Amino acid sequence: MASSTAPPAKIIDGKAIAQEIRDELAKEVQSLSRSHNEIPGLAMVIVGSRKDSRTYISLKKKACEEVGMRSFIVALAEDVSLADVVASIRELNADPDVHGILVQLPLPKHIDEEKVLSEISIEKDVDGFHPLNFGKLAMKGREPLFHPCTPQGFLELLSRSGISIKGKHAVVVGRSNIVGLPVSLLLLKADATVTIVHSHTRDPDRIIREADIIVAAAGQANMIKGDWIKPGAAVIDVGNNFVDDPSRTSGYRIVGDVDFQEASKVAGWLTLVPGGVGPMTFTMLLKNTLDAAKNKVLQ
Ligand SMILES: Nc1nc2c(c(=O)[nH]1)N[C@@H](CN(C=O)c1ccc(C(=O)N[C@@H](CCC(=O)O)C(=O)O)cc1)CN2
Numbered sequence: 108m109a110s111s112t113a114p115p116a117k118i119i120d121g122k123a124i125a126q127e128i129r130d131e132l133a134k135e136v137q138s139l140s141r142s143h144n145e146i147p148g149l150a151m152v153i154v155g156s157r158k159d160s161r162t163y164i165s166l167k168k169k170a171c172e173e174v175g176m177r178s179f180i181v182a183l184a185e186d187v188s189l190a191d192v193v194a195s196i197r198e199l200n201a202d203p204d205v206h207g208i209l210v211q212l213p214l215p216k217h218i219d220e221e222k223v224l225s226e227i228s229i230e231k232d233v234d235g236f237h238p239l240n241f242g243k244l245a246m247k248g249r250e251p252l253f254h255p256c257t258p259q260g261f262l263e264l265l266s267r268s269g270i271s272i273k274g275k276h277a278v279v280v281g282r283s284n285i286v287g288l289p290v291s292l293l294l295l296k297a298d299a300t301v302t303i304v305h306s307h308t309r310d311p312d313r314i315i316r317e318a319d320i321i322v323a324a325a326g327q328a329n330m331i332k333g334d335w336i337k338p339g340a341a342v343i344d345v346g347n348n349f350v351d352d353p354s355r356t357s358g359y360r361i362v363g364d365v366d367f368q369e370a371s372k373v374a375g376w377l378t379l380v381p382g383g384v385g386p387m388t389f390t391m392l393l394k395n396t397l398d399a400a401k402n403k404v405l406q
Pocket residue numbers: 162163209210211212213234256257285347361380381382383384385386388389
């Protein structure tokens with residue numbers, strides 16, 4: 108049961124932190140454009156018509172506009188062939204106005220994700236999912252050109268909230284390629300002791316209770332209860348679960364993997380959902396695209 112005497116958790120407002128960074132990025136975009144006549148451009152490839160993917164692509168486009176970057180959307184039909192997806196990526200690789208390329212995931216089942224991601228030019232792989240970049244992320248003493256955006260946003264949130272990692276026990280709940288696995292690797296590189304909890308882990312609550320830092324990326328609404336959390340722990344909720352809510356005009360609301368009400372009474376720090384790690388994901392994508400443009404002109 109959550110303690111009623113512990114001070115309430117410090118709430119980490121990712122939206123506000125993301126806005127601070129975007130203001131800094133907008134200035135850098137302007138200065139790059141003035142000094143080198145180069146405007147960072149992000150190309151986004153979307154295959155099919157998943158509603159969530161389309162929403163994320165339009166939010167990414169809006170984020171680009173906000174900081175003065177260009178964006179290009181390549182929308183391909185659900186039944187497109189692998190060869191046509193690869194051809195689109197090769198065109199974007201050769202386009203000098205495109206500094207960053209992302210392929211919105213997940214792809215339809217018939218498209219070989221690894222093949223598609225490995226076609227993106229390393230220098231333009233702003234999502235950090237090219238097997239070479241991802242492989243370097245996993246290797247001690249190596250650094251990829253770009254880190255995946257959600258894990259990078261997560262690290263930035265910790266750092267800007269004054270939460271240290273070195274020597275801490277971090278428990279990551281979930282092992283997806285987009286979040287759980289790369290977050291675990293980044294935490295390990297930052298000298299945390301890392302435990303990954305997943306669907307085959309026995310007694311997850313017992314393990315999570317030992318964590319100084321909890322990263323919830325399981326995709327299960329309100330899974331982590333207040334009494335699973337060590338008092339004072341930093342709880343970073345990456346969950347984005349859509350639950351029915353007839354009281355809303357949309358008919359749904361987004362909740363995290365952590366029971367926010369319970370956690371807020373026991374955690375030391377707690378992120379909002381929505382408005383926590385999510386906005387940082389878009390912001391890190393902008394940062395990586397700017398870095399790709401800077402790498403191009405400064406090489
Ligand atoms: N190529 C990629 N595909 C996917 C990624 C990715 O990083 N690269 N991540 C997810 C989807 N995603 C970005 O693409 C993403 C999902 C959700 C959010 C977000 O900000 N969520 C909000 C709430 C949503 C809303 O208000 O509509 C929040 O948490 O505040 C950002 C990015 C899978 N695919």
